[in-house]
Amino acid sequence: MPNNKSAKKRVLVNEKKALNNASAKSALRTSLKKARVSIASNDENKNAAVNEAVIKLDKAAAKGLIHKNMANRRKSRMAKALNASAANSAGGGAVAAGAASNAGKK
16 A cells, blocks of 8 residues: 555556556457458458558557557568468459568567
């Protein structure tokens, strides 16, 4: 139990941040799931869904919500799945825009 004013404030701020982080992570997972489902079902809007997921991953990594390596790993796997589904379908597909946006950065 906090004993002084600043400790009480930290408890309140940490609870608020925890709620915001939980909401942001949930939105990120939803976006990733939509992208996976659209790739699996060979939806015509799969490129848009993947691009949206890539943007959300980049923003989450920039805010410290997830580690940057985790974001890059997920983007890479998603681009790989997108390209595999494009190769299996009649038309060709391109790598998701921005999937390699962090390539070469340290």
